[in-house]
Amino acid sequence: MKQNNYVIALLLILVSSCQFHRPLQQEKMKVPASFSEGQSTTTNDSIYQGDESGKIQQSELKSWNVFYRDTLLKNCIDSALIANYDLRIAYQRLQQSRAGLVYTRGIRLPDFGINLGTGVRKFGDYSIDGVGNYDTQFSPNLNENQRLPNPVPDFYAGVYSSWEIDAWGKLKNKKQAALSKYLATEEAQNLITANVVSEIAQLYYSLMLFDKKIEIIRESILLQENALLICEAQKASGKNNELAVEIMQSEILTLKTMLLEIEQQIIATENQLNILLGRYPQNILRSNWKPETEMTDTLAVNIPSEVLLNRPDIREAFHQLDASKAELVVAKTAFYPTVQINANMGYQAFRAALTFRPESIAFNFFGNLVAPVLNRRTLKANLLESNATKAASYLQLEKTIVSAFTEVYQLLQVSKRLDQMERFKTEQVSILEKSVETSFALFSSGRATYLEVINAQQSYLQSQIELLEIANLKNKNQILLYKSIGGGWN
Known part of the structure; x- marks a missing residue:
């Protein structure tokens, strides 16, 4: 019950x-x-x-x-x-x-690996394991290879696997x-x-837009320069005055300044583009x-x-x-709950010479259910x-x-x-x-x-x-x- x-x-x-x-x-x-x-x-x-x-x-x-x-x-x-x-x-x-x-x-997938290990254990003379191991040495059922040395070496060579079932x-x-x-x-x-x-x-x-702007402004400068020549000719003939010539010259200088501003914009734009291209400044x-x-x-x-x-x-x-x-x-x-399966299999002995004998094969297999x-x-x-x-x-x-x-x-x-x-x-x-x-x-x-x-x-x-x-x-x-x-x- x-x-x-x-x-x-x-x-x-x-x-x-x-x-x-x-x-x-x-x-x-x-x-x-x-x-x-x-x-x-x-x-x-x-x-x-x-x-x-x-x-x-x-x-x-x-x-x-x-x-x-x-x-x-x-x-x-x-x-x-x-x-x-x-x-x-x-x-x-x-x-x-x-x-x-x-x-x-x-x-x-299951986890799979190789396990190689060695070690040594010494049990106290007044411990349960120590007394038990000492008493076991006098058993008539043991052959010479099965008698435990003190301390006890441990040699292991095998494989292990762990698998969580999904x-x-x-x-x-x-x-x-x-x-x-x-x-x-x-x-x-x-x-x-x-x-x-x-x-x-x-x-x-x-x-490309800046290049075209420069082309248009240069054409405009040529037009202004032609107008300046006409204005100077009219001034020489008395049909115009110095003010007209000076204003024409000022307009030409304004256009040339615009050219320099656009050239500066070209340099800045080329630098931005070169950064995107992953390189140092150069002409595009x-x-x-x-x-x-x-x-x-x-x-x-x-x-x-x-x-x-x-x-x-x-x-x-x-x-x-x-x-x-x-x-x-x-x-x-x-x-x-988590379902997990674990397994180990290999050779284990307390003497190196006995490790890889068929009698030394050891394995375990167990499952876990954890909630x-x-x-x-x-x-x-x-x-x-x-x-x-x-x-x-x-x-x-x-x-x-x-x-x-x-x-x-x-x-x-x-x-x-x-x-x-x-x-x-x-x-x-x-x-x-x-x-x-x-x-x-x-x-x-x-x-x-x-x-x-x-x-x-x-x-x-x-x-x-x-x-x-x-x-x-x-x-x-x-x-x-x-x-x-x-x-x-x-």
Whole structure:
């Protein structure tokens, strides 16, 4: 009867150790099906779940060496992918994460090893072992090899094995958590790659923009110098005065100062680009300014929201959520009993010459069933922490998706307005170009003042630079849009 009570008490302890709290249920977030819908609440399950069936394959998104058409830019990106310090640091962090993955790869397999040992023991003459060993020496059942020396040597050579049976999936989920964390680290590296490629492209196009600005300003200086010659001729003939000549000279000096400022911007931009390329300051080889369509490939306007699954930050958030789910299962199964099997087998003797005889073979085999009883508060705390981590990972995923969707939506809206701005500014440049020709003709015939010539040239120069800035903004917008839909790292 007393033994039955012990068995019942043991079963109650095991059952109580298997109890755990249920995690909080999460609501499924709603994602607009396309970026043109704006405030639509159509649920896009493929984004929320990261379902492979709804995922746009990476091959469908053009790689950066197809999207960017400039050969010299591609050379810069190739150099950065090898020498960029951020990418090299990220690679080492990936190797650190890989080490954790390697550790858990064989976590469900038995542990097996070789054990070689030797030692010596001396029992006290007035101890139980000492008296027993001494008395044993006089037994008639012992042969000469079985009589114990004093002190007693011990020689052992054998193998051992230990195996925790993954009855509840704890080890499986530990392995899954390590794999998900490794994949998250890999996506973090991809995100750094996409950022580096995007920054290099933007800086490269900025250098091309500065070169084109210098070209325009030099043309404007030539126009001003021609106007100065006319003004000096009019002064000599009495049709103009010294003030007009001085103002013309001042305008030329202003333009030359602008050239120096742009050259300084070029040096600063080249230095930024060289840092991304992992090298010391040097000149950056680059092409001449080209129309937007010749610099980057065209992206479609009607982009489905599933394209967000190509983004490394969203993929990283999914992997972090998977890791937190697996760690939550590990925290739950910590309440369950642990089943472990241990075994040893080898040769053991107290004389070296007798060690490797068949009679010296020794082995043991035993199993353990261990259930937590006194440390349940620690396990409950770990479970609460794992639940909170999972909830935070889910919210982080939601935040990342919302931020990514908003980023793409905003860039698409900016793209539409930049197209309109470019049309208006192109028309303005065309009108002001004619006004410069008209002002020169009128000034040469004495029907316009030098101030009208200066104003016409200043307006024309300013409109040309503004048109260039808009074109550069369109380039940068395309670069950012390409990165925002997951391009640039593949």
